[in-house]
Amino acid sequence: MTATTPEGFRSGFACFVGRPNAGKSTLTNAVVGSKIAIASSKPQTTRHAIKGIVSRPDAQMVLIDTPGLHKPRTLLGERLNDLVRATWSEVDVIGVCLPSNQRIGPGDTYLVRQVAQLPKRPRLVALATKSDLVSGTRIREHLMSIGALEEEVGLRWEHIIPVSAMTDDQVDVVTDEIIGLLPPGPAYYPDGEVTDEPSEVLVAELIREAALEGVRDELPHSITVVVDEMLLREGRPEDKPLLDVYATMVVERDSQKGIVIGHKGTRLRDVGTAARTQIQTLLGTPVHLDLKVKVMKDWQRNAKSLNRLGF
Structure with a gap:
C-alpha cells in the first residue's frame, strides 16, 4: 500500500443488474x-452507465448504474x-x-445465466429488492428460490440479502457485504x-425523469434530452448567482411533441418546474431552465442520430 492508502484498504467496481x-x-x-441515477416506474429508464462513488475510511466502491x-x-x-455486457x-x-x-x-433465469457465462466472472451477490412490499413468509420463499x-x-452466491431502498432497510448491509468482496487497492x-459524471449529463437525466412522469406508456423510450448550454448569468452579485440552463427534449414524432408540450404548454411548464427543483438541489444554485421540444424522426433506429445524441 502507498503512504496515502491505509493498510487493508479495499477498492473496486460493482454494479447492480436485473430485469428492467x-x-x-x-x-x-x-x-x-445521493441522487445520481434517475428512477422511474417506467422500464428501461436508465440509458447511460453512470458511476456513483462510495468513500469510507477503509474502502472506496465505484458503483455503476447500467440499463436493464x-x-x-x-x-x-x-x-x-x-x-x-461491457460493464x-x-x-x-x-x-x-x-x-x-x-x-x-424466465427473464431472471436468462439474465443470471448470462452473468454465469462471463469469461471472467465477478463475485456475485443476490439482492431480494423491494422487500418492504411483501410478507415475511413470501420473503423466505423468495430467498429459497434465489x-x-x-x-x-x-x-x-457470496450472499443473499433482502433489501428495501425505499425504506432504507438493509441498504448498509448490502454496502458492507459488497465492499467486503472488493480486492485490496487504492482510492x-x-x-x-x-x-x-459531468453536470450536463446529470441535468439532462433529471429533465428526462421529470418528462417521464405521467406521460402515456408509449412515450418514455422516445424521449431523450440534450443540454445545449449551461452558464452562470453575467452581471449577478456573487451572493445571488443564477445558472441559465438551455435544454432540448427530443422526441420521434410530431404527435409526441404535442403530448410533451400539453394543452397550451401546461405539461412543458410542469416538467420545467419539477426539473428545475431537482437541478437546484443537485447543483446548489438557483436555476433558470429554458426548455424546447424538437422532433428527430425515429432517432432510436438511426445510427447517425444516435451518434449525435451521444449513444
Whole structure:
C-alpha cells in the first residue's frame, strides 16, 4: 500500500443488474447516498452507465448504474445491451436484483445465466429488492428460490440479502457485504466526490425523469434530452448567482411533441418546474431552465442520430 492508502484498504467496481424495473437505480441512489441515477416506474429508464462513488475510511466502491438487459427492438436497445455486457466484464462484484414482489421468471433465469457465462466472472451477490412490499413468509420463499438458482444455473452466491431502498432497510448491509468482496487497492477518486459524471449529463437525466412522469406508456423510450448550454448569468452579485440552463427534449414524432408540450404548454411548464427543483438541489444554485421540444424522426433506429445524441 502507498503512504496515502491505509493498510487493508479495499477498492473496486460493482454494479447492480436485473430485469428492467427491478429497483437497480433506486438502490444505487440509496447506497451512494445521493441522487445520481434517475428512477422511474417506467422500464428501461436508465440509458447511460453512470458511476456513483462510495468513500469510507477503509474502502472506496465505484458503483455503476447500467440499463436493464432487455430484448432490443431498436438500434438504441442493441447499443444499451452492449453497454450492459461491457460493464459486467469490467466489475469486481455484481449485485443481481430480484424483486421480492415478483416470482423468479424466465427473464431472471436468462439474465443470471448470462452473468454465469462471463469469461471472467465477478463475485456475485443476490439482492431480494423491494422487500418492504411483501410478507415475511413470501420473503423466505423468495430467498429459497434465489438459492435454488445456484444449482440450476451453475453459480455461487457470496450472499443473499433482502433489501428495501425505499425504506432504507438493509441498504448498509448490502454496502458492507459488497465492499467486503472488493480486492485490496487504492482510492480512485478524491474523498467527497459522489459521481464522475459531468453536470450536463446529470441535468439532462433529471429533465428526462421529470418528462417521464405521467406521460402515456408509449412515450418514455422516445424521449431523450440534450443540454445545449449551461452558464452562470453575467452581471449577478456573487451572493445571488443564477445558472441559465438551455435544454432540448427530443422526441420521434410530431404527435409526441404535442403530448410533451400539453394543452397550451401546461405539461412543458410542469416538467420545467419539477426539473428545475431537482437541478437546484443537485447543483446548489438557483436555476433558470429554458426548455424546447424538437422532433428527430425515429432517432432510436438511426445510427447517425444516435451518434449525435451521444449513444
